[in-house]
Amino acid sequence: MARVVVNVMPKQEILDPQGQAVVRALGRIGVQGIADVRQGKRFELEVDETVTREDLEKVAATLLANTVIEEFDVVIEGASAVAGEGEA
């Protein structure tokens, strides 16, 4: 089994009201120096050795991210356990 992380973030040109709400709340807890906050999603997947990067990209684009407004990044931790990755 390998651990795969998929990070999903709002595209740069998309407003992020959740992140902006955090920025506005910073003063309330007395923290200065944080200029911007953006909120996205993090998915942790447990995958076996039959799963390819192509499969993972399909899952991310279809089920995890809304690619109209979000971009995603697939990070394989322990690459040798995923089909077609980490073979010299």
Add this chain to the structure above:
Amino acid sequence: MARVVVNVMPKQEILDPQGQAVVRALGRIGVQGIADVRQGKRFELEVDETVTREDLEKVAATLLANTVIEEFDVVIEGASAVAGEGEA
């Protein structure tokens, strides 16, 4: 400015209905071999050199995570730009 990432995930003992919904949908798109999915949040912060790790932990515990049901992890990218980090 340094980029800081805060990852927030549901604690292991907490049910994750969003992640389970993704698992159930995998068959619909014909992907097998993904045993588990957990959904959390990813925050990307732009911070200046006056911000300490202590500040970041406070922000994460107070504004970003609900520590009753979630755990968080503060990852500083470009550590030398954050006060008190990366100094030999």
